[in-house]
Amino acid sequence: MKRPIIIANWKMNLSPQEEVNLAKILRKKIKFEDKDVVLCPSFLSLVEMADVLKKSRIKLGAQNVFWENIGAYTGEISPKILKDIGCAYVIIGHSERRRNLIETSEMINKKVNACLDNQLVPIVCVGETFEERQLGQTDNVIYHQVTAAMAGIDVVASDQIIIAYEPVWVIGSGQAVAPADADHVSKIIRQALIDILPTSIINNNVHVIYGGSVDEKNIKSFSRLQYVDGFLVGGASLDADRFENIINQVNL
Ligand code: PGA
Numbered sequence: 001m002k003r004p005i006i007i008a009n010w011k012m013n014l015s016p017q018e019e020v021n022l023a024k025i026l027r028k029k030i031k032f033e034d035k036d037v038v039l040c041p042s043f044l045s046l047v048e049m050a051d052v053l054k055k056s057r058i059k060l061g062a063q064n065v066f067w068e069n070i071g072a073y074t075g076e077i078s079p080k081i082l083k084d085i086g087c088a089y090v091i092i093g094h095s096e097r098r099r100n101l102i103e104t105s106e107m108i109n110k111k112v113n114a115c116l117d118n119q120l121v122p123i124v125c126v127g128e129t130f131e132e133r134q135l136g137q138t139d140n141v142i143y144h145q146v147t148a149a150m151a152g153i154d155v156v157a158s159d160q161i162i163i164a165y166e167p168v169w170v171i172g173s174g175q176a177v178a179p180a181d182a183d184h185v186s187k188i189i190r191q192a193l194i195d196i197l198p199t200s201i202i203n204n205n206v207h208v209i210y211g212g213s214v215d216e217k218n219i220k221s222f223s224r225l226q227y228v229d230g231f232l233v234g235g236a237s238l239d240a241d242r243f244e245n246i247i248n249q250v251n252l
Contacts, residue, residue: 050086061089
């Protein structure tokens with residue numbers, strides 16, 4: 001059994017001061033021994049949050065990254081600098097970026113590579129749209145997104161990779177998919193990885209997690225699934241009590 005990981009994706013919802021305040025509350029509140037917890041605020045508060053979380057077991061993640069370490073890339077953020085300021089994780093290829101910023105599989109693949117080169121853990125988001133699900137294309141879409149993101153990536157024993165299954169149509173909807181569906185797609189993700197990575201790496205270095213309207217009421221039904229190793233939580237992570245409640249209930 002993998003050590004469960006619970007990741008908060010705060011998106012563009014809070015001011016830097018609100019993010020720092022929430023991190024301070026969570027630092028005090030959250031007591032955990034047997035799981036990992038990661039907070040992903042906006043870029044603007046990463047430096048201050050790194051300081052707030054310095055002596056805590058809560059880890060820090062970014063919501064995006066560029067694929068080069070330095071250079072003339074106006075408006076972008078370097079993976080090397082993220083690492084230097086204390087980030088450990090980066091969300092890559094979230095469906096909101098794939099949709100709103102036309103982030104392509106090729107870009108996502110370069111970002112995964114850049115993260116691993118800088119000892120950052122990529123959290124690679126994959127997921128089908130409602131139309132794709134209706135057409136029965138879910139497994140195929142997921143297989144292709146995973147293989148495209150991981151194409152040519154050299155994973156060594158010290159690397160960690162997280163693949164987050166986030167069905168696009170349930171994100172922010174208040175209605176998660178059926179736990180059995182999340183488990184099925186997590187199994188498809190593992191199968192896709194078998195064609196790319198050594199089994200020992202998949203078993204020891206890869207977490208497959210679920211995201212999409214996870215909350216304190218449905219989290220129990222997602223615990224103890226065979227192929228789900230953790231959760232990516234959006235809306236419900238913006239409230240300290242709700243996020244604490246979710247973390248306390250995760251018992252994979
Ligand atoms: P949600 O967002 O929990 O608000 O659905 C999850 C995500 O987009 O990562």
